[in-house]
Amino acid sequence: MxxxxxxxxxxxxxxxxxxxxxxxxxxxxxxxxxxxGGRMSTRRNDTHQWDHGAQFFTARTPAFQAMLAPFIDNGTVAEWQPNITTLSPNKAPFKRPWFEPHYVATPAMNRLLKDMxxxxxxxxxxxxxxxxxxxxxxxxxxxxxxxxxxxxxxxxxxxxxxxxxxxxxxxxxxxxxAYQMLPCYALLLAVDDAALPVWDAASVNDSPVRWVAFNHRLPGRNHQAGAVVVHTTPEWSTTHLEDDQEQVKQQLIDTFCTLTGVSADAITQAQLHRWRYALSAEVExxxxxxxxxxxxxxxxxxxxxxxxxxxxxxxxxxxxxxxxxxxx
The missing domain is CATH 3.50.50.60 (FAD/NAD(P)-binding domain)
Incomplete structure (x- = not known):
């Protein structure tokens, strides 16, 4: 039995x-x-959708590659080839190449989970x-x-x-x-697409923010313009985890505008999601x-x-x- x-x-x-x-x-x-979905979940409203957890994934082992193969064949998973840059406060951005395939589920990250x-x-x-x-x-x-x-x-x-x-x-x-997890904030913005830079995603140094992605430019999402996801560093998130959430949101909006040069007037919506358990700590x-x-x-x-x-x-x-x- x-x-x-x-x-x-x-x-x-x-x-x-x-x-x-x-x-x-x-x-x-x-x-x-x-x-x-878990951290591969997707948030939606009447006008936009945001993959507010995992933004992409790689496939480095033969077993994971084999599991993904049928989903790639049927279009559930697509390779993402973004124009990616590196941002730092008071420094000029520079192009950041990727040396391995990166994938996303379409038309949202949670689609892979639904099919599975x-x-x-x-x-x-x-x-x-x-x-x-x-x-x-x-x-x-x-x-x-x-x-x-x-x-x-x-x-x-x-x-x-x-x-x-x-x-x-x-x-x-x-x-x-023996294990430990760390938090992360996700700032979800609706922004006039014409106000956004030409790059698709950015890794960020020396900032409360560690990642910015123009979510609508991922494969299969072109119909939802101006969906931006901003992720914070685990260190900053830990320090500010219990702070007033409106103050956290405003500080991250200000940081996003400073990093990208986007005017606050171009932002039409802003939401904040607090991932208490987002990242694995570096432990033995x-x-x-x-x-x-x-x-x-x-x-x-x-x-x-x-x-x-x-x-x-x-x-x-x-x-x-x-x-x-x-x-x-």
């Missing part, structure tokens, strides 16, 4: 794990958000909040202590802090303590790309295990799936 497995989180790691284990187990994914989720049992807007051990199984409860189901295995692909809250530390040997984490306790049937995976890149989420989940297939 196939085991029942609950996977917490329906981002790239959770969906990869579910697809890899689908032939070996009955899988249910629980996602607290309204939609798929086809045929899977995904429960959206469902927060897994607690575990209760009942003999050989785990009862999974929501925030209202209502039973979500009984499972042979519970695996978290959620960001590290949520994983730490859900999985009992004493059963994982405190192995989650264990070599394994996942955390596993086969005796208690608990595990965790995610990009935070392997450095925070999009491909890291896939690799962590795939490595865990290989280990689990030997257990199931």
């Amino acid at each position: 196939k085991p029942n497995i609950a996977i917490i989180g329906a981002g790239l790691a959770g969906l990869t794990l579910a697809r890899e284990l689908a032939e070996h187990a009955h899988i249910t994914l629980f996602e607290k958000a309204r939609g798929l 989720a086809e045929g899977l049992d995904v429960r959206l807007q469902t927060r897994a909040a607690a575990l209760v051990q009942q003999q050989e199984q785990w009862q999974l409860l929501d925030e209202n202590e209502q039973l979500l189901g009984e499972y042979d295995w519970v695996i978290s692909s959620a960001p590290l802090p949520q994983t730490q809250e859900l999985l009992p530390a004493e059963l994982l040997g405190n192995r989650l303590d 984490a264990p070599e394994a790309g996942f955390v596993l306790n086969p005796h208690h049937r608990l595990a965790a995976c995610g990009d935070w295990c392997l450095g925070g890149r999009v491909e890291a989420a896939f690799t962590s989940a795939r490595q865990l799936a290989e280990a689990l297939q030997r257990q199931l």
Whole structure:
């Protein structure tokens, strides 16, 4: 009889794990958000859309390249070849070449996740909040202590802090303590396209801002002009994480205008998103790309295990799936 497995989180790691284990187990994914994506999610309103988390991804391993191949063939994933520059306060910008392919999902980053989720049992807007051990199984409860189901295995692909809250530390040997995540702000702007520079994206030095992208210039997004995404450094974000959010937003708008030369009058909309758990810290984490306790049937995976890149989420989940297939 196939085991029942609950996977917490329906981002790239959770969906990869579910697809890899689908032939070996009955899988249910629980996602607290309204939609798929995690940090590959997309925000929309009536006039614009912003990929406010991951802006692109690379594919450096044969396994990730093979997974992406059919999505590239059907147009879900496209190579992005931007005109990219480097910005610094009080310094002239200079062109920044890329030496490997960079990819985006079209027409939004979360499209890849939607395609990956086809045929899977995904429960959206469902927060897994607690575990209760009942003999050989785990009862999974929501925030209202209502039973979500009984499972042979519970695996978290959620960001590290949520994983730490859900999985009992004493059963994982405190192995989650070896990892750390850092915050990031995303400033989402609607700007008159005629006021924007000719480049498509910029890496930024010596500033609270580390990245600027004209999101509407990514493949498949040309119909939504003037969508700008600004990301901050983890250091600045950590210092200002609990500051008044309107003040943070205004400071970042001022910084964006100074860096790019765009007039504030050209900005027609501005939103701020606070990613509390955006980036993996540089820590001496264990070599394994996942955390596993086969005796208690608990595990965790995610990009935070392997450095925070999009491909890291896939690799962590795939490595865990290989280990689990030997257990199931």
